[in-house]
Amino acid sequence: MERTPRHLLVPRWWGWGRDEQRWELRDGPDAPERWLSEAYRDQTLVTQAGTLHADHATKADRPAQTMPTSSSTAPSLVVRMLQHADIYDGADVLDVGVGSGYGAALLARSLGDDHVTSVDVDPYLVEIAESRLADLGMRPRVLAVDATGDLPGTYDRIVSMVSVPTIPPSWLAALRPEGRFVTTIANTSLIITANRTSGGRWAAIGRVEWDRATFMATRSGPGYPPDIRGLFDATRDQDGEEVSQGRYPVLQVAWNWELPSMLEVVAPGIEHSYERGEDGWHTARMVHEDGSWARATGQGDAPPVVHQGGPRRLWSILDEIRHRWVVEGDLPLRGATAYISATGRIRLERGDWVGRIG
Structure with missing residues (x-):
């Protein structure tokens, strides 16, 4: 690592903009001190957003909410x-x-x-x-x-x-x-x-x-195919076939290490969305390409109201995994x-x- 000049392999990269909605170009030679600081910090540097590589971008380019497609790993x-x-x-x-x-x-x-x-x-x-x-x-x-x-x-x-x-x-x-x-x-x-x-x-x-x-x-191909996130809008206000009280509080599933991993093994292909309001209410949504969806809304750590529809009850699957975690203190994935x-x-x-x- 001492003999490998990482900054020369990453002369330009994408940084997340201040509004956290768009990527912003970082040009190393234009700001040498920042270039060295960023390159030798233990972090991943995104080099391609969607189909636009930082090498080909101009400072006016600001891709919006585009998934990274290449990087220099931490x-x-x-x-x-x-x-x-x-x-x-x-x-x-x-x-x-x-x-x-x-x-x-x-x-x-x-x-x-x-x-x-x-x-x-x-x-x-x-x-x-x-x-x-x-x-x-x-x-x-x-x-x-x-x-x-x-x-x-x-x-x-x-x-x-x-x-x-x-x-x-x-x-x-x-x-x-x-x-x-x-x-x-x-x-x-x-x-x-x-x-x-x-x-x-x-x-x-x-x-x-x-x-x-x-x-x-x-x-x-050059980018990832369109995902199923449009289903979030389609189910935003639906009541669904089942309305119940969830067992555990609303959480941001995708920010957790263990839960999404176990969920992907048990029920692969679920997409997640999370919103937090200024009044303490927060909402988590789950959708699957088979038409299953769930929306859980709660305040603080109180049990949420859960709306579910489609062929499977996605929030119920998540709650079963969380219950196992609470009861056993562990999930059986790691070490398997x-x-x-x-x-x-x-x-x-x-x-x-x-x-x-x-």
């Missing part, structure tokens, strides 16, 4: 993921999600260029990362590849700096015997590590680490054994609890 998180991968001298490593090239740079410094391959679905990210790495005297192999499809070569280690809904079968095919991968699961903070098996029912066996992290999800099939589906087991991803 240095400590990059190192933690490499530690989970159990990197060793001589290992051939696939770095999934080149971003700014920082992860590939650390690997190349440690292992040598010939042992590092970095891939990304975005051709520009590959082009500029390869160029800036070369300027630093490093030439790992950097390729424009959809990491959820066929991969070039075989590897001892796969380290993913993007999240996946399930394990791509191509990763399992590209791992050498006893090879190991580390990744996060999309819409959760779960870090899964697993080693390829030599045969039998499971293609790889590992566990959910006690650590936690979140990454952008893999994508197949992970069994990965050849198709990439994951079976989780911890004690008498069984969960499935995919």
Whole structure:
């Protein structure tokens, strides 16, 4: 890390504007002191908002509420993921999600260029990362590849700096015997590590680490497809088929580490919205593409009034998870054994609890 000048890999990036509604361009060479301060702080720097990379932006560009599609991950998180991968001298490593090239740079410094391959679905990210790495005297192999499809070569280690809904079968095919991968699961903070098996029912066996992290999800195009958040407006004032009193107070689900992770395993694909009024009332909404929705409104820590509709009762599912947490003092995700099939589906087991991803 001492020998890797991160600021040269991130000369421009996006910062959140003061109104917290739009991105604002940060140009490093225009403000050298801030450039160094931001680059060497342990933080993630967003380099692409939607389809607009900071390299191509003008100071007049201010993307509004656009999801990030590339970044330079916080240095400590990059190192933690490499530690989970159990990197060793001589290992051939696939770095999934080149971003700014920082992860590939650390690997190349440690292992040598010939042992590092970095891939990304975005051709520009590959082009500029390869160029800036070369300027630093490093030439790992950097390729424009959809990491959820066929991969070039075989590897001892796969380290993913993007999240996946399930394990791509191509990763399992590209791992050498006893090879190991580390990744996060999309819409959760779960870090899964697993080693390829030599045969039998499971293609790889590992566990959910006690650590936690979140990454952008893999994508197949320049941006993410439209989400289902328009359903929030469609159900804003509906009574629904069921109106009841919730068991626990309203909370901002997405700001929690454990609850959204458990919810994604039990009922994947739920989107969340949260609003807090100046009078102490707050409202949480949940929607799913199957038409299920929930709206919980309460004041302070009082039990909320809950409206629910569609084929499933989403807030009731959330309350069941919260109740288990209160009763047992823990949720069974972290530390669970992970069994990965050849198709990439994951079976989780911890004690008498069984969960499935995919």
